[in-house]
Amino acid sequence: MPTRFRVVLWFAVLLPLVSASARAFGPTRTITITASDEMKFSVTDIAARPGEVLRVRLLAIGTAPRAAMAHNFVLLKAGSNQIVFDEAAARSAGTDYIPPALTREIIASTSLIGNGESTEVVFTVPSARGNYPFLCTFPGHFAAGARGRLIVQ
Template identity: 40%
Template structure:
């Protein structure tokens, strides 16, 4: 996605703050060589539109330090998902058998790459975990939560 479009989305999000009927927000999350996300908690209103931009700001090669951002359904088991993901290198660490647990996911990113996802926040309030599914990254804490509140 281009910088211009990112700026547009950010401005559009700002302009819509306070208007719950058209609530939308864009959150930029960085992933780094220390296997951490820069944002670990995102608050969102049920049914609103959420854009997450993931930027890999590290410099290690993708094969050793790739990052993605996978948003899971509330009912998913993040630890089990991460474990299955680690055994799925052919699909960039997305376990085919658990695709139905995914709300949205970015591509697996190498250094200095970025990707974004836009999706409708679930209507059911609660905590929705997001994680990086690269092997071992979830275990060392490359995860966060989207806290969904009622409209």
């Protein structure tokens, strides 16, 4: 396919589809969460509407070095067992504490960041109402309280 045609195809067909899905709920809402050396999230409850497009921005604001203190934001499907997921994550250092065998449980996740860094993920909120658990999967952080829930209502 000639490049020019491909560009025209993108603007004529694909771009309206992309913007239509984002337009359904207006501009994407941003939820900013900070994670501290106390291993907790600043936001533990996020209320959202079914199908809303959300951006979660995670900031790591502590001072401890990355090897000892890093954070991510991992949103799981409703009914996922967070304890099982967290235990598997602790054994998954090679994949930044995302357990490869359980990726089907994940709705959205950010990269793993050290203090002074930020990361974000944009995702579509599930259409089914209910509570969806999120956590930081760096070892020990879930147990220390780095967790919360997305409340879809």
